[in-house]
Structure formats: C-alpha cells, structure tokens
Amino acid sequence: MKEKLKLYLVTDSKILKGRDFYKCIEDSLRGGVTTVQLREKESSGKEFLDKAYKLRELTKKYNVMFIINDRVDIAILVEADGVHVGQSDISPLEVRRLIGSDKIVGVSARTLEEAIEAKKNGADYLGVGAMFETNTKLDAKAVSIDTLKYINENIDLPIVAIGGLTLENIKKIEECNIDGYAIISAILGAKDIYLETKKWIK
Numbered sequence: 001m002k003e004k005l006k007l008y009l010v011t012d013s014k015i016l017k018g019r020d021f022y023k024c025i026e027d028s029l030r031g032g033v034t035t036v037q038l039r040e041k042e043s044s045g046k047e048f049l050d051k052a053y054k055l056r057e058l059t060k061k062y063n064v065m066f067i068i069n070d071r072v073d074i075a076i077l078v079e080a081d082g083v084h085v086g087q088s089d090i091s092p093l094e095v096r097r098l099i100g101s102d103k104i105v106g107v108s109a110r111t112l113e114e115a116i117e118a119k120k121n122g123a124d125y126l127g128v129g130a131m132f133e134t135n136t137k138l139d140a141k142a143v144s145i146d147t148l149k150y151i152n153e154n155i156d157l158p159i160v161a162i163g164g165l166t167l168e169n170i171k172k173i174e175e176c177n178i179d180g181y182a183i184i185s186a187i188l189g190a191k192d193i194y195l196e197t198k199k200w201i202k
Helices: 021-031 045-061 072-078 092-099 112-120 145-154 193-201
Strands: 007-010 035-038 065-069 082-085 104-109 125-128 159-162 180-183
Touching: 007 159, 007 193, 021 035, 021 045, 021 193, 035 045, 045 065, 045 072, 065 072, 065 104, 072 082, 072 092, 082 092, 092 104, 104 112, 112 125, 112 145, 125 145, 145 159
Parallel strands: 007 035, 007 180, 035 065, 065 082, 082 104, 104 125, 125 159, 159 180
Antiparallel strands: none
8 A cells, every 4th residue: 555655646626726627637647646535625515426436437547546535425435445534524433334444544643642543543544744834724733744753653554744745845754754745736736737746756
C-alpha cells in the first residue's frame, strides 16, 4: 500500500474554477497520481455519488487506489478501495464494520495520541496535517514538522502528509521519511495539471 500512497490527490472542484472535473482528474492520473480521494464538501449527495461512480471507473483504468472521504455508504455503493475519516467523523471501528476487512481505512491525525488511537481502532494509514497553511480546509490546525517526525517514528503505519504542500516546501519535510504526500491545490490549481503531476512524481 505504501507505493499507492506516494502521490495522493484529494479532489476539490472549487480549485478547478470551472474546468472540466473529470478531464482534470484524468490529467493527474496520466501524470502519475497513485491514489485519488474524492472529497467534495459542497456537492449534493447525488452529485457526489455521480462523481464517485465516474472516478471509480477512471481509477480502475489507471490502476490507482480510490478512496472516498467520509461517505461510507457511497464507498460501498461504488466499490471504492476504502474510506478516509477525520477525528470528528464516524470512528474507524464503525467504518470497518460497514466496509469489511478487505477495504482500506484512512484516518486524519494531528497528534501522537490521535495516531495511537487511530491505529488501535484499525486504521490502515494516517493522514497527518495540516503541515502548512492551506485554503482548502480553513479549520485545519497546523502540525509541526517535529510532530510529523515523531508520529512517523512511533507509529507503525504508512503516513501521508497533507496541508498546503508545494514543490518548494516539501523539502522541509523530506527528512521525516514519510510514505507519501497528499496534494490538492498544488496540482489542481496548476495551469497544466498533467505536467505539474509529472514534476511531483520526479
């Protein structure tokens, strides 16, 4: 799974500013994204489900892991690879009961205590952040690089950093030796999403 987490794209239609959602996501997949998480906070249930079905097909085409944010029901309907939940969402234990043992459960964590609890409750990987200031999650509290390193050294789970990551500032966290980077704006906000994704892969 660590290979699949290397370049983890989280969707956010607002950043695309009217560009075609599916073309933009496919451009990132062509560029080398290894996981896609569907996270559309402003979509209606119907719109979210439609996007989930279409992205399930696209991610299968490119043999990429497909994760649904929060919506366990939709993850089950579209046969996604897993679900990602935050600290205020349904617990990983309950997610596991619903989706079964063969699916992936990701959990957001900001502290070592949250990371320990997530692992105890059956998380398969952790999303740690926000590492830097971000406009896509305005309530996100910053996590220090020392905390990221500490979690990575003490929790035996794959770890993905998230929150305001750019090609410039990830140099600050490379020493933490984590498994992947979760990107939103730095890829989806690029003029040429395919080329920008290639830069991240490089």
